[in-house]
Amino acid sequence: MKAFVADAQWAPKSGYKPTAEEISKRRAVIGSSVWRNPTFELKTVPTPDIIDSDELLIAVKRCGICGSDTHLYETTPDGYIQFSGPARLPQTIGHEYSGVVVKKGDGVRNFKAGDMVAVESIHWCGSCTPCRSGAFNQCKNVELIGITAPGALAEFITAKERHCWNINALRRIYSEDDIFDLGALIEPVGCAYNGIFIGGGGIRPGAAVVVFGAGPIGLAAVALSRLAGANIVIAFDIHNKRLDIAKAMGADYVFNIIDLEKIGILPREKIMDLTDGYGAELQIEAAGAARRTVPEMENSLAVNGKLVYLGRSATSAEVELDILVSGANSIIGVRGHSGHGIYNNIIRLLSTGRLQIKNMITSYYEFTETLTALEKSVKRQGAKCIIRIG
Template identity: 65%
Template structure:
C-alpha cells in the first residue's frame, strides 16, 4: 500500500540526555529535543496485520494537524518543532475516517463495511490513570501518526475500542460529507475535552475568549456558541482564520498583528467588551503561551478559567496572587478520549446542531499529501483534508 512515511535523525541536542528507555525504544519524550532533519516520502509499505481485538480500516479522509506541521517544520538547528513524544520512522496522520475492511476474531461491535472515525490517543486501559478514567493521561499512551503508524496511508490498523461508528451521519449528510466531517471529530474532541471535561463546562451567558483559531480554536468557538456563550471574542494573527471564526460563531475577531501597531492590547479589548468584568472562560489554542497567558491572566473574571490546549515547550511567569484573589484557575487538557466525547460529537453533528463544515477550507488528493503539509505552514487554512481513497 502507499503511505506517507516520515524519517528523521536521532541526534539529542547538546545538554539533553535521553532516558535509557527513550534511547532503547527510539521514542523521544520531547521530539523537539531529539529528532532532526525530518524527511517526508510517499512509499510502498506492507498492509498492516491486525490482532484479534483490532480492525483494518480503509482510510477515506485524513486531516492535516498542527502537530504534523510542527514535525515538518525545523528550527535553526534542524530539529522538529513538535515538543511531544515522537518516534520515527512513522506513517504520519491521525485525524481520520474510513471503512472497516477486516475485523479480528474477537471483535464484536464492528463489521465489514462500517464507517468509522477513530481516536488518535491510544490508551492502554491497564495503567492507573486509565483504570481511573483518565484515558488521555495514559502512562503508556501511543499517539497515532507520531509514535505509532498513522492514517496518511491506504489502510490503518486500529483497536476496536478506539473506533466509533459514524453511519448515523448518513441520515443528514452525503457520503462524501460523512467521511469529511468524520475526520474532524478528533480535533473537535480536543476542544470538547478542554472546555467541558477538564474545564468542567460553563453556565450559559458567559463570555468566552479564544486565542488561536486553527481547527481546535474554531471548534472551541463553535462549541461555545452551541453551549450558550453570550459573547465570543477570537484573537489570531491571520485574517483568513479570523473570518472562518466569525462564520462559526465568534461575535468579534481581532488580528493581533494589527493591534501591535497600537497601544491597545488584547486584555484591554476583553475588559472593554465585558464592561470591566473580564471573561469567565479563556481558551489558549495558539501554542503561544508567553504572549497569550499574560493577556488572559489580566482579563479573567472572578472564578474565571484558562483552558490551555496549545502545545509549546515554554515557561510563563504568573502573578499567582491574581489567581488567588480571583479564585481563578489554569487547566491543561490533552486529547479527546473517554467521557463520551466522540459519541456526543457524533450525535451533535448528526442532529445538525453542530455545523463545522465551514472549517474545511482545502482538500488534496493523496499524491499531494506532502504539499498539503507544506502548505499548512502558512497557517491560513481552517482544516486541510487529504482524500486518501
C-alpha cells in the first residue's frame, strides 16, 4: 500500500542524554531534542493486517493535517524538528482520520465490515493505573498514532476496537463525503471538548470565554463554547483568515494581536473592556505561545476563572502567582480526547446538526499531494487541511 512516511537523523542535542529505553526503541521522549533533518516521502510499505482478535482493519478515507504534523516538518535553525512530544521515526504520520471497516478480529463485538468509523489517536493501554482510574489521556504506555506508532496517512491502518467509534449515525443528515470529512475533525474537536468540559469543568450559561489561537482546536473551542451558552466569545490570533472563520463559527469579537500591538493595545485590555471590567470565566490557550498569551490571560480572568492550556510547546512562561491567589483562579493543563464520553457526545451533536464545524476545513488535497499540503501548513493561513485518500 501507499503511505506517507517521515524519517530523520537520531542526533541528541548537547546536554540531552537519551535513556537506554529511548535508544533501544528509537522513541525519543522529547522529539525536538533528538530528531534532526527530517525527510518525507510517499512510498510503498507492507499493507497491515489484523494481529489481535480485538482489532479492526480500516480503509482510510480522510486524514487531517494537524499542528503536530507541521511541527514534525518544521525545523529549528539547527535542523531539529519542532514537535516536543514523544516521537519514533521512521513513521507513517497522520492521526486525525476516518474510514471504513474492511475486516474485524474474532473478538470484535460492536463493529462490522462496512461501518464508517472515526478513531482516537491516543491509543491508551487500559491496564496501567491512570487508565484503570479513568485518566486515559495520561496513559503510561500510550502510543500516539502517526508519531510513535503507524499513522493514517496511508491506504489502510489497524486499530483496537476500544479506540474506534461508529459514525454511521451521521447518515441522518450528511452525505458520505461530508461524513468522512466530519469524522476526521472529531479528534481535534475532542481536544477542545476535553479542555472546556472535562479538564476545565465546563461553563455556566452566560459566561465569558476567551480563546487564544484560532487553529482547528481553538475554532472548535469557539463553537463548543457558543453551543454551551457562553454570553460572549472572544478570539485572538495573528492570521485574519482564521479570525474570519472564528467569527463564522460563533465568536462575537475577533482580534489580530499584531494589529492590536501596532496601536498599543494589549489583549487583556480588550477582554476587560468587553466584559465590563469583570474578566472572562474561561480562557483557552490553543496557540502554543504561552510566553505571550499567559500574561494576557491571567490579567483578564474573572474571579474563580480558569485558564486551560491546550497548546503544546516545550517552553515556560512567567506566572504572577499573587493574581491567581487574589482571584481564586486556576491554570489547568489538558491533553487528548479520550474517555469521558467525548467522542460519543461529539458524534451525537454532529448527527443532529447542533454542532457545526465544517467551516474549519479550508483546503483539500489528494493523497499524492500530501507533501505540498504539509509544506503549505507551515504558513498557517487556513485552518484545517484534509487529505482525501479513499
